[in-house]
Amino acid sequence: xxxxxxxxxxxxxxxxxxxxxxxxxxxxxxxxxxxxxxxxxxxxxxxxxxxxxxxxxxxxxxxxxxxxxxxxxxxxxxxxxxxxxxxxxxxxxxxxxxxxxxxxxxxxxxxxxxxxxxxxxxxxxxxxxxxxxxxxxxxxxxxxxxxxxxxxxxxx
Amino acid sequence: xxxxxxxxxxxxxxxxxxxxxxxxxxxxxxxxxxxxxxxxxxxxxxxxxxxxxxxxxxxxxxxxxxxxxxxxxxxxxxxxxxxxxxxxxxxxxxxxxxxxxxxxxxxxxxxxxxxxxxxxxxxxxxxxxxxxxxxxxxxxxxxxxxxxxxxxxxxxxxxxxxxxxxxxxxxxxxxxxxxxxxxxxxxxxxxxxxxxxxxxxxxxxxxxxxxxxxxxxxxxxxxxxxxxxxxxxxxxxxxxxxxxxxxxxxxxxxxxxxxxxxxxxxxxxxxxxxxxxxxxxxxxxxxxxxxxxxxxxxxxxxxxxxxxxxxxxxxxxxxxxxxxxxxxxxxxxxxxxxxxxxxxxxxxxxxxxxxxxxxxxxxxxxxxxxxxxxxxxxxxxxxxxxxxxxxxxxxxxxxxxxxxxxxxxxxxxxxxxxxxxxxxxxxxxxxxxxxxxxxxxxxxxxxxxxxxxxxxxxxxxxxxxxxxxxxxxxxxxxxxxxxxxxxxxxxxxxxxxxxxxxxxxxxxxxxxxxxxxxxxxxxxxxxxxxxxxxxxxxxxxxxxxxxxxxxxxxxxxxxxxxxxxxxxxxxxxxxxxxxxxxxxxxxxxxxxxxxxxxxxxxxxxxxxxxxxxxxxxxxxxxxxxxxxxxxxxxxxxxxxxxxxxxxxxxxxxxxxxxxxxxxxxxxxxxxxxxxxxxxxxxxxxxxxxxxxxxxxxxxxxxxxxxxxxxxxxxxxxxx
Numbered sequence: 001x002x003x004x005x006x007x008x009x010x011x012x013x014x015x016x017x018x019x020x021x022x023x024x025x026x027x028x029x030x031x032x033x034x035x036x037x038x039x040x041x042x043x044x045x046x047x048x049x050x051x052x053x054x055x056x057x058x059x060x061x062x063x064x065x066x067x068x069x070x071x072x073x074x075x076x077x078x079x080x081x082x083x084x085x086x087x088x089x090x091x092x093x094x095x096x097x098x099x100x101x102x103x104x105x106x107x108x109x110x111x112x113x114x115x116x117x118x119x120x121x122x123x124x125x126x127x128x129x130x131x132x133x134x135x136x137x138x139x140x141x142x143x144x145x146x147x148x149x150x151x152x153x154x155x156x
Numbered sequence: 157x158x159x160x161x162x163x164x165x166x167x168x169x170x171x172x173x174x175x176x177x178x179x180x181x182x183x184x185x186x187x188x189x190x191x192x193x194x195x196x197x198x199x200x201x202x203x204x205x206x207x208x209x210x211x212x213x214x215x216x217x218x219x220x221x222x223x224x225x226x227x228x229x230x231x232x233x234x235x236x237x238x239x240x241x242x243x244x245x246x247x248x249x250x251x252x253x254x255x256x257x258x259x260x261x262x263x264x265x266x267x268x269x270x271x272x273x274x275x276x277x278x279x280x281x282x283x284x285x286x287x288x289x290x291x292x293x294x295x296x297x298x299x300x301x302x303x304x305x306x307x308x309x310x311x312x313x314x315x316x317x318x319x320x321x322x323x324x325x326x327x328x329x330x331x332x333x334x335x336x337x338x339x340x341x342x343x344x345x346x347x348x349x350x351x352x353x354x355x356x357x358x359x360x361x362x363x364x365x366x367x368x369x370x371x372x373x374x375x376x377x378x379x380x381x382x383x384x385x386x387x388x389x390x391x392x393x394x395x396x397x398x399x400x401x402x403x404x405x406x407x408x409x410x411x412x413x414x415x416x417x418x419x420x421x422x423x424x425x426x427x428x429x430x431x432x433x434x435x436x437x438x439x440x441x442x443x444x445x446x447x448x449x450x451x452x453x454x455x456x457x458x459x460x461x462x463x464x465x466x467x468x469x470x471x472x473x474x475x476x477x478x479x480x481x482x483x484x485x486x487x488x489x490x491x492x493x494x495x496x497x498x499x500x501x502x503x504x505x506x507x508x509x510x511x512x513x514x515x516x517x518x519x520x521x522x523x524x525x526x527x528x529x530x531x532x533x534x535x536x537x538x539x540x541x542x543x544x545x546x547x548x549x550x551x552x553x554x555x556x557x558x559x560x561x562x563x564x565x566x567x568x569x570x571x572x573x574x575x576x577x578x579x580x581x582x583x584x585x586x587x588x589x590x591x592x593x594x595x596x597x598x599x600x601x602x603x604x605x606x607x608x609x610x611x612x613x614x615x616x617x618x619x620x621x622x623x624x625x626x627x628x629x630x631x632x633x634x635x636x637x638x639x640x641x642x643x644x645x646x647x648x649x650x651x652x653x654x655x656x657x658x659x660x661x662x663x664x665x666x667x668x669x670x671x672x673x674x675x676x677x678x679x680x681x682x683x684x685x686x687x688x689x690x691x692x693x694x695x696x697x698x699x700x701x702x703x704x705x706x707x708x709x710x711x712x713x714x715x716x717x718x719x720x721x722x723x724x725x726x727x728x729x730x731x732x733x734x735x736x737x738x739x740x741x742x743x744x745x746x747x748x749x750x751x752x753x754x755x756x757x758x759x760x761x762x763x764x765x766x767x768x769x770x771x772x773x774x775x776x777x778x779x780x781x782x783x784x785x786x787x788x789x790x791x792x793x794x795x796x797x798x799x800x801x802x803x804x805x806x807x808x809x810x811x812x813x814x815x816x817x818x819x820x821x822x823x824x825x826x827x828x829x830x831x832x833x834x835x836x837x838x839x840x841x842x843x844x845x846x847x848x849x850x851x852x853x854x855x856x857x858x859x860x861x862x863x864x865x866x867x868x869x870x871x872x873x874x875x
Contacts, residue, residue: 018442020442021440021442025440025441025442028390029392029398029440029441030440032392034383034386034389034390034392035382035383036383037387037389037390037518037519037567038389038520038596039518039519039520039599040599040810040811041598041599041600042599042810042811042812044810044811044812045518045811047518074383075381075382075383076382076383076384078382079382084378084381084382088381088382091377091380091381092373092374092377092378092381093373094777095371095373095374095777095778095781097374097377097380097381098241098242098243098568098781098782098785099239099240099241099517099518099519099565099566099567099568099569100241100374100376100380100385100565100567101387101517101518101519101567101568102518103380103381104381104383107381125819126819126820126822127819127820129819130818130819130820131818132818132819133518133811133816133818134518135516135517135518135568135570135789135816136241136518136568136785136789137784137785137786137787137788137789137791137792137817137822138781138784138785139788139817139818139819139822140781140784140788140822140825141781141784142819143819
């Protein structure tokens with residue numbers, strides 16, 4: 001057993017657990033934070049993405065020990081109170097969701113993209129987002145949503 | 157009268173594989189669950205509504221089976237349909253809002269909770285739009301009329317001169333009352349809804365629509381983007397364990413022996429064994445994983461030979477069976493096909509092949525099962541809530557009336573979630589573990605133990621006369637199915653055959669079913685015939701098509717794409733293809749441009765135009781998303797998707813090895829949706845997928861000079 005301390009959506013958390021467990025399992029099973037989804041267990045679909053110190057990471061590939069001392073933001077923590085993040089607003093406005101299961105990972109990856117590149121071209125969006133799978137294949141609307149968010153200055 | 161969809165062609169939509177589990181537990185020794193003290197609330201408190209609903213006939217025929225209005229004026233609507241990403245939640249809410257004349261935001265839609273909703277049939281076959289939306293509208297219109305009558309009788313005023321707008325009833329005399337006020341004044345509304353028939357009220361016409369026909373944002377959108385929406389796999393119940401099922405190392409393998417001591421020695425792990433069903437459960441999924449690993453390491457299996465994907469298509473053709481019922485081998489003939497083929501000097505033949513592919517929904521199968529006494533609640537993602545409730549009851553040997561099945565909005569289906577595997581597994585483990593149990597399939601389990609879109613072979617033979625006119629059409633489909641097998645072209649001497657085969661893999665429904673293959677083969681072959689006749693692909697099709705709506709989308713796609721100009725003067729190493737098709741009453745045509753590398757080893761799809769028509773449009777933004785999503789999903793089958801298997805094992809059960817479409821695969825797509833407010837609305841979730849594969853095949857044929865007969869489409873073309 002090992003004790004890991006980190007912040008989750010700006011709240012301090014301390015977890016004592018088997019260090020072999022993944023961050024995804026601990027978030028979902030121990031901390032009731034189910035926004036990050038299991039999709040593949042091999043880092044191929046990015047349904048499980050959270051922001052760790054601002055960077056998108058696949059939590060299904062992250063041993064819990066690696067979260068020690070980190071600042072973690074999940075999809076539940078990206079809005080400011082009732083006010084949605086512009087990327088979230090844009091996903092609703094463009095209908096960039098069908099079943100919605102990939103959306104938390106998509107939104108967080110897009111947030112990271114716009115932080116790094118506030119005005120991405122369509123090709124840059126495709127390249128940055130290419131690790132995220134939407135099996136409903138709603139990619140055109142997701143690209144439109146990211147472009148809309150960029151147009152509204154989503155990067156802060 | 158039982159509330160069923162007798163007239164939907166069931167062979168296409170049902171999952172016909174036998175149940176996976178036949179538990180041997182004593183039916184008498186049914187557990188008295190220790191969970192008896194746990195309050196099951198589900199997502200909706202049953203007692204909140206004026207009457208018990210469920211799937212009794214009256215539940216669907218009375219307004220109260222569809223609607224409830226609480227004292228705050230909030231409207232709750234009920235449907236047995238599920239939301240798996242096709243947009244039914246928003247669409248059905250729009251339908252209710254349109255006829256009730258209340259805002260979309262004032263309506264909550266309860267979907268697929270078998271204790272609350274009428275049985276609207278499974279969610280498949282593009283039936284929500286043509287069947288369930290009208291039922292919802294009918295009930296809403298009847299509710300509106302009834303509410304107006306109630307208000308007027310309270311005022312002693314005639315119904316003439318009264319109307320309802322934005323949830324408020326007003327009268328020309330100046331009186332007005334809100335739904336909240338009406339529902340708060342005694343139980344008149346509940347009583348009237350319980351007795352009032354859903355039939356007979358006048359429906360709005362599309363020209364007057366203010367909610368339907370307009371883009372509506374997804375009603376659950378905020379919950380989706382904030383992570384608040386709970387999919388089945390997100391549900392956690394008090395005291396819940398995580399269950400894992402011991403899987404066979406190969407298809408056809410049978411369990412000989414397993415030693416559970418090592419697994420049971422792991423802290424927190426309980427082992428459940430019932431015949432060949434072996435599972436374990438533990439307080440964390442990591443512990444359950446350790447338990448199942450220990451069980452697997454001690455398990456001994458017998459194996460049997462199993463055909464490999466390399467020999468699949470020969471195997472199918474060599475293993476034709478009579479089949480039974482809806483899956484039987486059959487044929488339809490008009491004219492004398494053999495004589496016409498024998499008499500022609502211009503006979504064209506081709507054999508097409510497709511592999512098994514996986515639906516691969518982003519949310520793998522999942523279920524949570526919880527007993528309270530002898531009553532069982534199961535949350536699971538399935539497209540057939542009432543049937544899966546029956547499946548669970550039968551597997552466990554308990555009455556259906558003791559099972560409540562709830563389908564939270566689910567992470568994808570595509571025809572792949574007709575079965576109740578995880579629900580049955582979770583329920584069986586919970587029964588022995590005496591705790592609530594969640595079963596979450598891994599991606600590898602989903603790729604291996606779910607079912608597949610059927611593989612198949614299509615043989616086509618056709619004859620042209622000396623003038624280039626088609627005088628014989630002979631079409632045989634092996635294994636993949638009969639959907640879309642009928643030829644929309646008015647040829648003479650036509651034979652279509654479906655051959656049921658022994659399928660090496662468990663197979664079932666898929667988005668647009670076998671028409672993904674039948675339309676691919678037919679439309680690729682039509683281009684071969686057009687070439688033989690020396691005709692332009694669009695003109696050749698139009699010469700034989702009779703359905704004006706199909707002709708219209710073909711012409712719309714050709715025009716948008718500038719097909720005639722492009723096709724007749726192709727850029728270097730570039731091809732232009734077009735294809736059309738119809739399924740489930742809707743019509744699609746798709747044009748594609750492909751660029752090949754000069755060595756003919758690879759290609760890129762550089763542009764797609766799609767035209768689609770499904771009658772009167774309900775939600776333009778969602779329709780466009782369904783059309784484009786269908787095109788891109790269809791691209792997956794063109795570019796990559798193929799199950800590989802050998803010795804009874806799936807060789808590529810993960811996204812690293814089974815590629816699905818990603819952002820960079822998506823070409824620019826220009827979408828034309830044809831609105832026909834004069835025609836009834838039909839579904840749009842399936843048909844748009846059927847045009848892209850043949851369009852790409854036909855473009856590749858122009859670019860390479862060789863006909864493409866296999867999916868996925870790989871260069872160089874070798875067959």
